[in-house]
Amino acid sequence: MAERRTWAIVLAGGLGLRVGADRPKQLLDLAGRSVLQRSVAALRDHPAVDDVVLVAPAAWRAAVEEHVGPGLRVVDGGRERHDSTRAGLAALLGAGASAGDRVLVHDAARPLVSARIVADVVRALDEHDVVAVLVPTPDTIVQVDPTTGLPTAPLPRATLRRHQTPQGFTVGVLEEAHRRACADPAVQVTDDCTLAIALVPDVRVGVVEGDPENLKITDATDLVVARALLAARP
Numbered sequence: 001m002a003e004r005r006t007w008a009i010v011l012a013g014g015l016g017l018r019v020g021a022d023r024p025k026q027l028l029d030l031a032g033r034s035v036l037q038r039s040v041a042a043l044r045d046h047p048a049v050d051d052v053v054l055v056a057p058a059a060w061r062a063a064v065e066e067h068v069g070p071g072l073r074v075v076d077g078g079r080e081r082h083d084s085t086r087a088g089l090a091a092l093l094g095a096g097a098s099a100g101d102r103v104l105v106h107d108a109a110r111p112l113v114s115a116r117i118v119a120d121v122v123r124a125l126d127e128h129d130v131v132a133v134l135v136p137t138p139d140t141i142v143q144v145d146p147t148t149g150l151p152t153a154p155l156p157r158a159t160l161r162r163h164q165t166p167q168g169f170t171v172g173v174l175e176e177a178h179r180r181a182c183a184d185p186a187v188q189v190t191d192d193c194t195l196a197i198a199l200v201p202d203v204r205v206g207v208v209e210g211d212p213e214n215l216k217i218t219d220a221t222d223l224v225v226a227r228a229l230l231a232a233r234p
Contacts, residue, residue, distance in 0.1 A: 005101045008043040008052045008166065009088035012036055012064065012108035013077020024060055025217055026108045027067060031230045035065050035138040035217055038111035043166070044072070046115055048122040052090045054108075055084040086178050092171070099172030105192050106166035109217045112226060113121055113166065121168040122210040128206030131153065131168035132151055132193045135210035167193040169218035176200050 026036035029067045039059035044052045046089045056064040058076040065074055075091045124131040135161045142151040175197040181187045189195045196203060211230050215222060
């Protein structure tokens with residue numbers, strides 16, 4: 001029986017317009033290295049990860065390749081996040097990934113992910129088909145009326161968690177989830193873990209504890225926070 005490999009897909013296909021910069025947010029400087037360089041290195045340099053596929057905006061591919069250097073598979077992203085995941089999945093399948101291999105899907109906009117989280121997700125995939133990285137929400141979350149925008153009901157905070165990445169999967173489960181999603185245009189989800197749990201029956205789901213410092217760079221304020229967190233590290 002062939003040894004299971006661990007692959008990673010780093011999603012950098014978005015343009016990150018909310019940061020207000022003249023380039024995709026993943027190419028912005030973060031304490032001497034770009035956001036993208038830090039995100040890729042967190043997986044490429046991890047001893048539990050065998051290979052990485054990077055999904056990048058087609059219009060910025062040359063700049064992305066310059067940032068990450070030679071030897072990394074880079075493929076063009078799609079219009080939506082799920083399109084980019086599918087592009088990365090196709091690339092690793094073309095590179096020889098098998099259905100029983102592990103795959104981590106990570107947002108390039110999370111450059112501070114820890115080696116502990118990566119290791120925990122890989123380890124959890126020994127017993128599960130899908131692994132979510134979750135953190136409690138410190139805020140009260142409310143539902144709002146879609147027409148007025150006014151709050152209608154608070155949600156019980158004790159039952160709420162925020163997703164982080166990398167999310168983990170067996171390759172076959174991730175492939176099946178996206179195959180089913182392609183066959184049903186009504187499916188609308190914003191992350192691969194939710195997609196797999198919703199569309200693939202009887203998947204074994206595991207949970208790994210996230211970290212508040214594993215923040216997602218969405219706007220300019222997040223960059224300031226990320227720089228402060230890096231400056232505070234030993």
